[in-house]
């Protein structure tokens with residue numbers, strides 16, 4: 354039975370590229386998910402197995418990272434135009450390039466005036482929260498006499514583009530991790546906090562204001578902590594809440610370490626001066642801990658996935 358090869362395309366999908374532009378100590382982020390699809394004279398590779406017309410998908414991936422360095426990422430559109438033009442103009446067998454780009458937007462974490470004075474600058478210029486609302490969660494339990502209220506949030510994505518190090522850890526025969534003295538620290542915060550209000554008769558917290566303030570303290574602690582580990586940052590976020598919110602006795606965080614690896618651009622004759630990163634989605638480190646007011650019993654479940 355004769356068969357016909359129909360439409361076909363190929364390339365590397367979902368190249369996660371993060372570009373940090375450093376303007377003094379003010380940093381700017383571009384965070385893209387870039388998918389490349391090429392088509393052209395590709396009959397042979399499908400029909401006979403000859404790869405003579407195939408630019409490897411691996412090369413298309415490398416090109417994305419190299420172009421982030423060479424041309425910068427002014428906008429997704431401008432970046433996509435550079436890539437598409439390059440693939441079509443540089444390789445005769447490639448007649449069409451389709452570049453699809455998703456862009457994740459980031460906003461700066463604002464720190465309050467008092468804290469800014471405390472850290473001696475107007476604002477933290479390297480701390481960001483990803484746009485798009487987090488999910489706010491709560492769990493209310495009542496047994497006829499006592500209340501337990503736990504509130505929290507999930508899917509709040511934050512990043513520090515500097516002021517994070519990780520070194521001095523155990524090295525055994527399986528350790529390959531290089532010590533880091535200036536790395537990106539990024540996480541998707543899942544946090545729960547338990548109120549000490551248990552009784553109708555007592556004054557009830559202002560739940561809305563409490564949430565806003567708790568989130569603010571948590572974000573400020575993330576932005577202002579010079580981090581030697583995500584564990585240390587987590588503890589600072591929790592204790593900042595306990596110290597500033599009298600209505601909360603216990604905080605638990607589950608923080609995935611969203612790793613950003615510097616891309617090796619040396620093979621392309623380019624220097625990567627802490628600018629172009631590969632944002633890996635898995636596996637990830639998972640750092641979890643509870644922070645308690647002194648003398649208080651822990652009640653937030655260790656596993657918060659169903660909370």
Ligand SMILES: O=c1[nH]c(=O)c2[nH]c(=O)[nH]c2[nH]1
Nearest residue numbers: 519530581582583584610638
């Ligand atoms: O902040 C970190 N804590 C760790 O425990 C850890 N482990 C690791 O490989 N990287 C990191 N980073």
